[in-house]
Amino acid sequence: MNSRWALDLASTVRHDGSGGMADDLATVEGAGVWVSAHITPGASVPVVDEEFRERLVALRRAVRSLFARTVSPDPPSSADAHRLLPLEQALERLNTDAALVAVRPALVWPDAGSPAVEWEGEAVEPADAFLSALARAAIAFLAGPDRERLRSCPAPRCVRYFVQEHGRQRWCGTSCGNRARAARHYARHGGASRSEPRSESAT
Template sequence: MAQRPVMELVSTVRHDGDGGVLDDLDTVRGTTRWLQQQSGLPATVAGSPVIDEELRRAVVDVRRAVRALFARVVSPAPPSPADAHRLLPVEEALRLLNAAAAREPVAPQLHWPAGEDPTSGLLSAEDDPGVRLVAALARDAVDFLSGPQREHLRACHAPRCVRYFVKSHGRQEWCKPSCGNRARVARHYERARATGSPRIRPSGPPSTGR
């Protein structure tokens, strides 16, 4: 199931399964591929923006701002180790995010077909689909960070993982079961090392990056 746009954006920074970090937005081609995979963008992002270097950097700037603010949310717990050493200052992150959200002038619209419940949407006055894309990602981040889901945001600290995730139940510690398995194996190794017990290698294939 697709995550909301802000979580899909943040998850473009991910582990490679071998202790390294991958960036799905590090090239124009990668950014284009990622955008083509997104099905949860708001209706205002109609059309297909042409991804060039300028637009790629604008999307990455929104991501940098969001990841800095996610680090603030999970504090005093540690942030994702992927970029903990180079996070934007909070005030700069706020400025970047709010400026991106303000790039698209929108107006709320009420839709109420006969026999159905009313729904709301946004009417955009912006012609450039690239601007609409950046603004929509920023608005979703603003909505998330100011809403109740923020309280359930966590950084996954399983070995090699660098993801942020939203807890779906009270006892969830890891972003997915495979991360929980790695964490339990790592704990077993640490206990064995501390007590001098023989180390038992886990069976099964190594995990992948996704």
């Protein structure tokens, strides 16, 4: 599983584009859509019911809590800054889910190919396998180089975490950059009166 999928999981909480919040995992149906888009080829598809959705949301809460710690001392996402898990609880949730599947490396060497590593383990429920893989993706992300570039988007109403692609990047995307600049412009000019149109020459 791609380590960036941990960022995908965190991003299931987002701005809905109209001033409110959206949660892609708020319903069983929404969780099912998200899971289906993140199944690795050949993996069994878990049954997405309410119990599984709650487990997935619990893992997301742990990941977002650890993301908030990562970006500190910058402020965390405002979406859940008031209900972040303590470090010990977030780590326990993440590590418990990662350990749902016991795997071991095995060297394979086909007659007409190069040696490679395959991961072997006991058969487990698809739900456990998916959550374990997702937790391991989060561990790989948080222990890897992308962690140093993780940021919380400071644009108004945005609640996303993102990986900074270059040193000058401040927002998660172009739309957030435009919104932040518009908010600064509005604040700098004190908010033009709606009854008095601003002159075309104003900056």
